[in-house]
Amino acid sequence: MNVSHQMPAGLTRNQSLVLSALSRANAPLSAYTILDQLREEGFRAPPQVYRALDKLVEMGAVHRLESLNAFVACRHPDCDGHETVAFAICDKCGMVAELSDDDLAHHLKGLAKKTGFVLKKSTVELRGTCASCHTA
Missing domain, CATH: 3.30.1490.190 (Ferric-uptake regulator, C-terminal dimerisarion domain)
Structure with a gap:
């Protein structure tokens, strides 16, 4: 699935890695799945993932699916509007x-x-x- 958004400017390294993991995924990912996928990139604890996810959700680049307790990269152009x-x-x-x-x-x-x-x-x-x- 292609992401319609450009990579937002000014992302931290962790935010970029989390957004990239979600963008590559074919299904929603939990924070712990993201953590497991990014361990080789230096992620060691859930707060690293949650801080990045919180900011990405705030920016509109990522959505939280409440019923699944999981996250997806935004795939709709101009979604933040x-x-x-x-x-x-x-x-x-x-x-x-x-x-x-x-x-x-x-x-x-x-x-x-x-x-x-x-x-x-x-x-x-x-x-x-x-x-x-x-x-x-």
Whole structure:
């Protein structure tokens, strides 16, 4: 899967290594999987990975998938400009598709507004079966 983002400027060495590991991955990775993959690069403890992930998530270069407790590199151009990001996660093969839809964002804002909540950002995770697994 190709990443649509350029490597963000000003990344630390650890941030670059973590983002590269996620960009090469064909599925979401846990922080501990990233740590295992980067041990030869000098990573020794989980805080090194978590600090890099926190900054990459803040920058919009990486997304955290709550239901999987894992991370993926952002694969959607201009994602940092979107208030709502959705992910379709296949329960069979682990494929994750990043989706963006202005209608969904508008609807979620409206739902939040009805309760007096001011929505800043939302992440939606859709779980099911991808087209390839569904037809198999």
